[in-house]
Amino acid sequence: MESAMDDLHVAVVERADAALDVAAALDFVSDPRFGGISVFVGKVRDFNLGRQVVGISYDLFVPLALRTFRNIGERARAEIGAPMKLYIAHAKGDLGLGDLAVVVAAGTPHRAEAFRACRLAIEAVKHEAPIWKQEHYVDGDSAWSEGCSLCEQPSEGAQDHSGHDGHGHAH
Amino acid sequence: MKVRIALYGALREADPRGHLELDVPPGSTIADLRELLAAHLREHAPQVNAGLVRISAFASSEEILHNHREVPADLELAVLPPVSGG
Numbered sequence: 151m152e153s154a155m156d157d158l159h160v161a162v163v164e165r166a167d168a169a170l171d172v173a174a175a176l177d178f179v180s181d182p183r184f185g186g187i188s189v190f191v192g193k194v195r196d197f198n199l200g201r202q203v204v205g206i207s208y209d210l211f212v213p214l215a216l217r218t219f220r221n222i223g224e225r226a227r228a229e230i231g232a233p234m235k236l237y238i239a240h241a242k243g244d245l246g247l248g249d250l251a252v253v254v255a256a257g258t259p260h261r262a263e264a265f266r267a268c269r270l271a272i273e274a275v276k277h278e279a280p281i282w283k284q285e286h287y288v289d290g291d292s293a294w295s296e297g298c299s300l301c302e303q304p305s306e307g308a309q310d311h312s313g314h315d316g317h318g319h320a321h
Numbered sequence: 322m323k324v325r326i327a328l329y330g331a332l333r334e335a336d337p338r339g340h341l342e343l344d345v346p347p348g349s350t351i352a353d354l355r356e357l358l359a360a361h362l363r364e365h366a367p368q369v370n371a372g373l374v375r376i377s378a379f380a381s382s383e384e385i386l387h388n389h390r391e392v393p394a395d396l397e398l399a400v401l402p403p404v405s406g407g
Contacts (some may be wrong), residue, residue, distance in 0.1 A: 192407045208406070211329055211399050213382035238407060252407045272407065280380065280399075281406025282330030294331035297403030300378035300385055 157227075157235045162212050165243035170250035177301030179235040186261035189266035192252040194245050202288040204251035206245045211280035215240065223276040226267045228254070234258045234267055240281060322347055324392060326358065327399040330341045331373060335366035345392055351379050351389040358400065 159178050163170055172191055195204050219238040222239055227234055245251060252275060253293040256267035275281075276298070283295045327340045335341065343357050355374055362371040378401045379386045380392065385401075392398075 208331065209329055210406075211327070211380070211382075211401060214380055214384075214401075217383060247372070276407040277404070279404060279406045280329065280401050281404055282402065283405040284330075294402075295405035297330075297405035299376040299400055299403045300380075301376060301387075 151215075151250035156219065157233075158241075159222040159237045160216050160223065161237075161239040162210055162215055162242050163239055165208075165241050165245055165249065170239050170241055172253055172255075175237040175239065175253045176253035178237045179255045181233075181235055181257055183233050183259060184235070184257040184264075185259055186264035187255060187257045188261070189253070189255045190268050190272045191250060192272070194247050194249050194251055196247050198285060201219070201285070203285050204247065204288050205286045206249075206251065206288070207284040208240070208242050208245065208251065209282040209284070210240065210242050212242070214280045218279045219275065222278070222307050225274070226270050229270060230258065230263045230267050232258050232260075232263045234263065236267060236271060238271055238275060240275065240279070290318045322394055324354065325388075325397045326379075327397060329399060330402040330404075332369060332377065332400055332402050335362055335369045340397075349392045350388060351386050351390045354379060354392050354398075355388070373402050374400070375397060 175189060196203055223236045226236055235257040240252045241250060254268055254272045256264045258264040258267060284292055285295060286292045322345055323342050324345045325340055325342050328335055333339060343361060345357060347355060359371045359374040362369050380399050380401055381396055
């Protein structure tokens with residue numbers, strides 16, 4: 151559906167080309183119909199699992215990641231059952247501390263749908279999109295993060311993952 | 322038939338080219354391909370944890386291919402270790 155496409159923006163942004171742009175996300179989901187906008191911004195932080203982090207490299211399988219983002223958008227639309235604009239962008243490449251890793255924004259008529267759509271989308275991006283994080287530590291060592299296996303079908307309730315992670319890594 | 326498999330995440334370290342090629346009997350399933358890849362890594366890339374293949378997914382650029390699916394001919398596949406975006 152063309153209008154559906156117009157209401158969904160998905161992107162993978164190479165860090166060497168540009169930083170993710172929160173203002174652009176807010177602008178995209180703004181609409182005279184919408185009184186509520188919710189935004190999630192994920193940034194590179196300085197400490198994980200007891201180790202001092204100095205940067206992160208993100209590897210993505212881009213065509214499938216974009217398709218996954220679109221599927222997540224359509225699922226969010228069906229779940230919310232209200233008019234919605236959704237923006238999902240993820241960074242690729244070498245990021246430093248404080249750099250933006252992911253930006254998700256949802257615009258809807260009221261705040262409840264906006265929060266729900268944003269939460270659903272970011273949890274699904276983390277658990278379903280083909281994206282891998284390699285952390286670089288202050289001692290020069292690097293490690294790929296443990297993650298969520300894609301072998302199983304995605305769970306129905308993204309909320310199940312939102313509080314406590316059953317697979318042993320805090321994200 | 323030859324199947325080209327793109328490598329991502331921790332499995333990238335199995336081959337500096339970022340992909341590898343396996344000879345796969347026609348009619349093989351993704352489950353068969355998984356065994357072949359694990360065996361290949363044990364032999365040619367001991368620095369990589371071949372056990373990772375057991376919890377990795379196979380995919381085309383359009384979808385995840387589950388174990389029962391037949392390996393498509395003439396299509397580059399990707400092997401996707403557990404994901405950690407965001």
